[in-house]
Amino acid sequence: MTETTKTGNKNWRPATTLVHGGTMRSPFGETSETIYLTQGFTYSGAEAAEARFNGEDPGYVYSRYANPTVTMFEDRIKALEGAEAARATASGMAAVNLALMAAVRAGDHVIAAKALFGSCRYICETLLPRFGVESTLVDGTDIEQWKAAVRPNTKALFLESPTNPTLEVIDIEAVAQIAKEAGARLIVDNVFATPLYQSPFQLGADVVVYSATKHIDGQGRCLGGVILSDEEWINDEVMPFIKHTGPHMSPFSAWVLLKGLETLPLRVARQTETAGRIADYLASQSKVARLIYPGRDDHPQADVAKRQMSGGSTMLAMEIEGGKEAAFRFTNALEIVKISNNLGDAKSLITHPATTTHQSIGEEARAELGITDGILRLSIGLEDPQDLLEDIEKALQAI
Ligand SMILES: *Cc1c(COP(=O)(O)O)cnc(C)c1O
Numbered sequence: 001m002t003e004t005t006k007t008g009n010k011n012w013r014p015a016t017t018l019v020h021g022g023t024m025r026s027p028f029g030e031t032s033e034t035i036y037l038t039q040g041f042t043y044s045g046a047e048a049a050e051a052r053f054n055g056e057d058p059g060y061v062y063s064r065y066a067n068p069t070v071t072m073f074e075d076r077i078k079a080l081e082g083a084e085a086a087r088a089t090a091s092g093m094a095a096v097n098l099a100l101m102a103a104v105r106a107g108d109h110v111i112a113a114k115a116l117f118g119s120c121r122y123i124c125e126t127l128l129p130r131f132g133v134e135s136t137l138v139d140g141t142d143i144e145q146w147k148a149a150v151r152p153n154t155k156a157l158f159l160e161s162p163t164n165p166t167l168e169v170i171d172i173e174a175v176a177q178i179a180k181e182a183g184a185r186l187i188v189d190n191v192f193a194t195p196l197y198q199s200p201f202q203l204g205a206d207v208v209v210y211s212a213t214k215h216i217d218g219q220g221r222c223l224g225g226v227i228l229s230d231e232e233w234i235n236d237e238v239m240p241f242i243k244h245t246g247p248h249m250s251p252f253s254a255w256v257l258l259k260g261l262e263t264l265p266l267r268v269a270r271q272t273e274t275a276g277r278i279a280d281y282l283a284s285q286s287k288v289a290r291l292i293y294p295g296r297d298d299h300p301q302a303d304v305a306k307r308q309m310s311g312g313s314t315m316l317a318m319e320i321e322g323g324k325e326a327a328f329r330f331t332n333a334l335e336i337v338k339i340s341n342n343l344g345d346a347k348s349l350i351t352h353p354a355t356t357t358h359q360s361i362g363e364e365a366r367a368e369l370g371i372t373d374g375i376l377r378l379s380i381g382l383e384d385p386q387d388l389l390e391d392i393e394k395a396l397q398a399i
Contacts, residue, residue, distance in 0.1 A: 006075075014080055014196065018261045022075025024068055035255040036068045065243050069251040073258045077216075077226055080195055080261075081208060085234035087242055088226045088254060092191065092211020093119050094247035095225030099187045099209050100124070102237035103156040106132030110156045111149045111184075113140025113170055115163035115369050118357050120189065124158065140170040141301060143178070150182045157182075160189040162305075165353040165377035166370050167192070167292045167317050169301035172308055176204025185233075191215075191344075194268050197311035206230070214344030215314065217260045218267050222253040267346070267382060271314035274388065275380040279316045281389055287326070287396050289374065290319040315343060317377050324373035326399045327352055331376065333398035336383055336391040343379035348388055351377045 043049035078086040138145035179186035188200035212224035279293035295312020
């Protein structure tokens with residue numbers, strides 16, 4: 001009983017791919033994917049082991065290298081994204097770190113947009129320079145700054161769009177053009193847009209990374225990440241790194257995340273619809289000085305958002321009148337919306353970036369990024385939209 005059947009079809013639309021893509025059925029014909037909770041694999045004889053190790057037989061060797069449940073997750077998201085290859089990692093940060101490490105050598109240079117998830121910023125600003133890789137942080141929305149930062153040794157450009165937490169939208173196509181001319185690789189962290197609303201490869205990106213912890217799980221259970229790119233780079237640069245340093249995804253997490261992919265379009269569509277409704281409500285409130293939502297015409301980069309995103313966002317940011325004190329009062333008055341630094345969850349979550357996720361970057365860096373003491377980031381969940389609106393309305397009154 002060693003035969004498995006593999007499912008997949010290039011002509012499927014996204015929702016079908018997300019339910020069936022990459023499934024490997026064992027001879028038992030199970031409906032739901034199997035969790036291959038095993039460290040290693042056995043061989044029918046010494047010759048079979050030899051063939052497995054010298055690559056003549058492409059089967060599995062050890063779960064640090066690859067595992068069938070993890071392969072199913074990789075194949076499913078690879079099919080959705082239209083990428084040649086994908087490798088799953090233990091967390092989103094493992095994927096970001098791996099993508100950057102695989103793209104550079106000591107003596108190289110990296111350019112990144114300033115508005116980054118805190119740990120992504122740490123890798124670019126602090127970690128890479130320790131290993132002899134220089135980095136320049138630019139205002140990602142200013143294309144001239146990207147151009148001006150290019151050096152002969154620039155090997156990677158890195159950005160997120162929309163950004164965390166202020167939801168700036170960066171013109172991916174324009175940055176991809178600069179990367180191409182520089183002979184550098186453009187790495188896009190596509191977490192906030194989700195694979196459903198933005199396809200960085202179609203805009204010219206070379207590498208796409210996700211924290212699967214967010215919308216892909218979507219129910220607050222497992223950490224995970226994935227890195228997608230062309231087959232040659234994944235095989236030559238990413239695979240050896242995973243094999244020898246061990247940031248692989250566990251089979252159990254891969255199984256949870258596979259199940260997450262099945263319902264991803266339903267969840268993201270519903271969360272985006274609700275987020276749009278709440279954004280419109282908040283924009284009309286006098287206690288809200290500024291409302292930032294990529295799906296609205298008053299977003300500072302609304303034209304870029306319309307061009308490169310097919311949907312708004314499940315996230316919104318707002319500046320409350322009255323600074324930290326008012327922001328805390330609003331946050332504490334919420335009943336349904338929970339206080340948490342996570343996002344993309346079934347549960348609506350609120351964060352005060354200045355005192356949590358962006359506390360450690362310091363006041364100056366926060367000011368540069370527009371993260372004032374009144375800024376709050378909201379991740380919209382799957383609750384009834386009317387209940388959420390009433391919760392938010394009540395909390396605004398409590399300010
Ligand atoms: C959460 C997040 C990460 C890190 O992912 P983890 O799974 O928490 O390691 C990276 N980039 C962005 C944009 C994120 O939101």
